[in-house]
Amino acid sequence: MAQIAIVYHSGFGHTKVMAERVKAGAESIPGTQASLFPVEEIDAHWADLEAADGIVFGSPTYMGNVSAPFKAFMDASSKPWYERKWQDKLATGFTISGSPSGDKLNTLQSLMIFAMQHGMVWVGLTDLPQNEEGTNRLGSFTGVMAQAGQVAPDVEPSAADRKGAERLGQRIATATGRWGQVS
Numbered sequence: 764m765a766q767i768a769i770v771y772h773s774g775f776g777h778t779k780v781m782a783e784r785v786k787a788g789a790e791s792i793p794g795t796q797a798s799l800f801p802v803e804e805i806d807a808h809w810a811d812l813e814a815a816d817g818i819v820f821g822s823p824t825y826m827g828n829v830s831a832p833f834k835a836f837m838d839a840s841s842k843p844w845y846e847r848k849w850q851d852k853l854a855t856g857f858t859i860s861g862s863p864s865g866d867k868l869n870t871l872q873s874l875m876i877f878a879m880q881h882g883m884v885w886v887g888l889t890d891l892p893q894n895e896e897g898t899n900r901l902g903s904f905t906g907v908m909a910q911a912g913q914v915a916p917d918v919e920p921s922a923a924d925r926k927g928a929e930r931l932g933q934r935i936a937t938a939t940g941r942w943g944q945v946s
Contacts, residue, residue: 765939767797767932768812770805771821772833776916777859778823781909781928785819785857788932795936802836813843817853817939818883819931820874824858827866829873837877850882853942855935857907857928859920871905886938890930898927907931 767789773779782799789797798815800808812818822833829837843849856874858867875885892902900923901908909924920928 765792765795765817765936765943766815767795767817767819767936767939768800768808768815769797769819769821770800770802770812770836772802772823772830772836774823774825774830774832777909777911777920778821780916780920780925781857781859781907782819782821784925784928785821785932785935788929789819789936790932791929792933792936792940794940797932797936802832805836805839809843813848815852816943817855817886817935818849818878819935820854820856820878822856822858822870822874824860824865824867824870827869829858829870840881844881847882852881852883853886853935853939854878854881854883855886855888855906855931857909857931859909859911859924861910861912863901863910865910867901867908868903868905871903871908875905884942886935888927888931888934890927896923898923898930900924900927
């Protein structure tokens with residue numbers, strides 16, 4: 764069974780909604796089990812990340828980059844980095860901010876570089892950019908970009924952004940299954 768770990772920080776609940784949708788998408792692929800790990804609880808879950816076949820990174824975009832709690836997680840991963848514990852695992856990521864751009868690309872690039880420094884293999888999103896109702900409505904192939912204004916998490920992210928998160932979960936689960944068959 765493919766194991767997917769979803770590590771995320773959610774300051775106001777919107778990123779958690781996206782993480783839950785990634786989990787649902789991953790688990791819709793037969794033979795996949797996904798687990799959610801808030802960065803605030805990561806000290807109890809380093810072994811779970813090591814055991815995972817794929818890791819999904821999720822952070823809101825704050826001031827053009829990952830949130831401070833997510834950056835603290837990144838910095839705390841120096842021991843697994845040094846020991847190459849995540850090498851050859853698949854990785855992907857998602858982010859959300861209050862505006863359509865919000866410099867989310869920089870956040871996704873930070874997540875991708877972080878994964879690459881760990882020796883991971885990055886899996887992007889393959890959905891073509893679509894309109895407001897489409898799964899890749901903000902047009903990112905690096906990972907999922909979503910938007911949520913200053914409203915409750917049950918209002919935003921939109922249904923399209925939630926579906927995009929599910930598609931990302933399906934993509935990482937499918938790729939992890941294939942990667943496991945050839946490694």
